[in-house]
Amino acid sequence: MQTSDLIRILPEIILAVAGIVVMLLGAFQKQNAGRMHPAIALLGLLGAAGAIAYQYPWRSLDPAFGGMLELDAFSAFFHILFFLVAALVVLSSSEYVAQERLASGEYHALLLFATMGMGLMASSNDLIMIFIGLEISSLASYILVGFRRGVATSSESSLKYFLLGSFATAFLLYGIALMFGATGATNLTEIHLALQAEQNTVTAMASPQLTPLVGPVPTALVGLSIALLFVGFAFKVSAVPFQIWTPDVYQGAPTPVTAFLSTGSKAAAFAVFLRVFMVALEGSAQDWVWLLWVSGLLSMVLGNLAALLQTNIKRMLAYSSIAHAGYILVAFTAHSEEGVAAVMFYLAAYALMNIGAFAVVSHFGNRGERYVEMEHYAGLGYRAPLLAASMTVFLLSLIGIPLTGGFFGKFYIFRAALHADLVWLTVLGVLNSAIAAYYYLRVIVFMYMHPAAEQIPVERVRPAMGFVLIFSMAATFLLGIFPQAVLDFASQAAALLLENLGNGVL
Amino acid sequence: MPNYYIQSYIPILMLLAVVILLAVGMLVASYLLGQHRPTREKLTAYECGITPTGDARHRFSVKFYLVAMLFILFDVEVIFLYPWAVIFKELGIFGFVEMLLFLVIVLAGFAYLWKKGALDWTKADSGGL
Numbered sequence: 167m168q169t170s171d172l173i174r175i176l177p178e179i180i181l182a183v184a185g186i187v188v189m190l191l192g193a194f195q196k197q198n199a200g201r202m203h204p205a206i207a208l209l210g211l212l213g214a215a216g217a218i219a220y221q222y223p224w225r226s227l228d229p230a231f232g233g234m235l236e237l238d239a240f241s242a243f244f245h246i247l248f249f250l251v252a253a254l255v256v257l258s259s260s261e262y263v264a265q266e267r268l269a270s271g272e273y274h275a276l277l278l279f280a281t282m283g284m285g286l287m288a289s290s291n292d293l294i295m296i297f298i299g300l301e302i303s304s305l306a307s308y309i310l311v312g313f314r315r316g317v318a319t320s321s322e323s324s325l326k327y328f329l330l331g332s333f334a335t336a337f338l339l340y341g342i343a344l345m346f347g348a349t350g351a352t353n354l355t356e357i358h359l360a361l362q363a364e365q366n367t368v369t370a371m372a373s374p375q376l377t378p379l380v381g382p383v384p385t386a387l388v389g390l391s392i393a394l395l396f397v398g399f400a401f402k403v404s405a406v407p408f409q410i411w412t413p414d415v416y417q418g419a420p421t422p423v424t425a426f427l428s429t430g431s432k433a434a435a436f437a438v439f440l441r442v443f444m445v446a447l448e449g450s451a452q453d454w455v456w457l458l459w460v461s462g463l464l465s466m467v468l469g470n471l472a473a474l475l476q477t478n479i480k481r482m483l484a485y486s487s488i489a490h491a492g493y494i495l496v497a498f499t500a501h502s503e504e505g506v507a508a509v510m511f512y513l514a515a516y517a518l519m520n521i522g523a524f525a526v527v528s529h530f531g532n533r534g535e536r537y538v539e540m541e542h543y544a545g546l547g548y549r550a551p552l553l554a555a556s557m558t559v560f561l562l563s564l565i566g567i568p569l570t571g572g573f574f575g576k577f578y579i580f581r582a583a584l585h586a587d588l589v590w591l592t593v594l595g596v597l598n599s600a601i602a603a604y605y606y607l608r609v610i611v612f613m614y615m616h617p618a619a620e621q622i623p624v625e626r627v628r629p630a631m632g633f634v635l636i637f638s639m640a641a642t643f644l645l646g647i648f649p650q651a652v653l654d655f656a657s658q659a660a661a662l663l664l665e666n667l668g669n670g671v672l
Numbered sequence: 673m674p675n676y677y678i679q680s681y682i683p684i685l686m687l688l689a690v691v692i693l694l695a696v697g698m699l700v701a702s703y704l705l706g707q708h709r710p711t712r713e714k715l716t717a718y719e720c721g722i723t724p725t726g727d728a729r730h731r732f733s734v735k736f737y738l739v740a741m742l743f744i745l746f747d748v749e750v751i752f753l754y755p756w757a758v759i760f761k762e763l764g765i766f767g768f769v770e771m772l773l774f775l776v777i778v779l780a781g782f783a784y785l786w787k788k789g790a791l792d793w794t795k796a797d798s799g800g801l
Binding site for chain 1: 777
């Protein structure tokens with residue numbers, strides 16, 4: 167091991183240390199002395215972001231730990247996104263943690279640990295590291311989901327998430343095992359080379375020095391492994407038909423945790439999903455593209471149709487998150503450089519608007535999350551004009567109205583799909599976004615055009631929450647008016663990710 | 673398709689077949705050859721030879737679960753120490769520092785759960801754990 171290896175995982179080390187410090191402080195301090203925890207968590211996130219910035223030209227030509235970790239531009243993009251998401255969640259949950267009397271030390275420690283696992287996921291270039299990162303972030307999430315211990319729905323959703331999540335992880339692990347059995351490698355680059363060599367031998371252009379194996383790669387095993395890996399990742403991104411857990415878990419989890427799961431965890435899962443399928447399995451794209459096609463379409467249709475029927479805002483946003491996973495899969499189906507860039511841009515735009523929306527939901531929810539039904543929002547447009555206005559911005563962005571980040575996110579996705587000749591999928595996707603407009607607009611209609619049946623109390627917005635709302639609103643507009651900077655970064659990262667695949671020197 | 677990798681599992685498959693045949697054979701043989709005189713006592717659930725009392729589905733204190741989980745955690749930690757100790761000399765100072773770091777992290781967890789009262793059996797509520 168060299169010092170450069172340590173610098174590669176410096177962000178993760180900083181997060182882990184900050185997490186342990188917060189955890190111990192939470193245990194050893196007196197009750198309700200939790201003001202320091204968010205500060206330390208934010209410092210840790212800032213330090214980790216600094217460690218990413220320090221390695222600036224993110225062009226890792228010397229992967230760390232024998233090729234297990236790779237801090238390329240792709241991974242840097244996702245790291246920055248995760249840190250941003252985590253910081254916004256920490257800020258927006260300060261009200262919530264105090265209100266619900268959650269154990270602040272553990273809460274922030276788990277958030278940091280989950281973020282660390284997500285960071286590892288984004289950097290890992292090896293199936294084993296991916297598994298470890300996934301487990302670190304998942305285990306922390308399972309606990310966070312059940313953090314309102316006195317509430318039955320919270321415990322229920324935690325248990326559901328844990329059982330189904332472990333089951334899905336088993337699929338993933340089995341897929342990894344079969345892939346190792348087929349190619350003799352867990353490193354993504356080596357798997358790519360092994361599969362490529364297999365195709366070369368088929369076309370009588372054998373290059374034996376590339377294959378880590380002596381025998382041919384059993385294609386049936388590879389196909390089975392791809393299917394199992396797909397199940398594991400599709401569960402994590404909550405794509406149909408592995409989405410069943412999403413509404414229950416998102417509804418039962420504390421609202422800031424829901425925001426974290428639907429943005430951070432989803433982005434992390436998509437990061438590994440993209441890296442595994444676009445780097446390791448790029449050569450057998452014809453085997454998995456149709457899986458993404460079907461799953462993407464079903465996610466959009468099912469997510470949007472089910473969201474139409476919801477009366478609970480959190481549940482509605484959960485179904486909308488399934489639909490958004492579907493949109494992202496549309497760009498993924500294009501399996502091009504442009505598609506990868508579109509996925510990355512969309513994840514960033516989605517994260518910012520969704521965190522904003524959940525922050526408003528969390529604030530309106532009040533003690534014990536009592537006011538999370540659609541009818542509670544009636545008349546809020548006049549009683550809490552600023553909060554309602556920001557919610558309107560986030561919802562319009564989720565629809566994909568121009569001038570918001572959501573518009574360009576969808577635009578890039580459908581452009582990438584069209585360039586890959588996925589005309590039908592694009593048409594169906596656009597139709598779906600039209601359906602989606604109905605249930606987002608319904609919330610706005612409730613806020614501005616319905617008389618309030620029950621005057622729900624609205625607390626004053628504290629500075630931290632105010633900052634989150636202003637920041638995510640500004641970012642949503644920024645991505646909607648000047649998307650170029652972020653898109654350029656995403657495009658470069660995507661180009662770097664796929665650059666050397668053709669000639670086998672990665 | 674020649675499948676060299678699967679082939680190495682054939683002995684295991686054969687062993688599996690032998691095991692299943694043997695087990696089923698023994699059960700069938702004792703069923704066919706033996707005498708059947710079922711009594712009430714014989715038909716009750718087997719509980720270490722004494723007369724069974726009560727239902728098997730009790731509610732256990734959650735502390736058993738907690739202790740079992742903590743045991744697994746620290747047990748696994750010790751498992752890491754064994755291979756490390758075997759090649760301690762080859763690893764040199766690097767391995768020593770690495771293991772110290774690992775132990776410090778585990779100790780932090782230990783301090784946390786000690787302070788939280790997870791090891792205190794008699795405490796009514798284990799400090800929020």
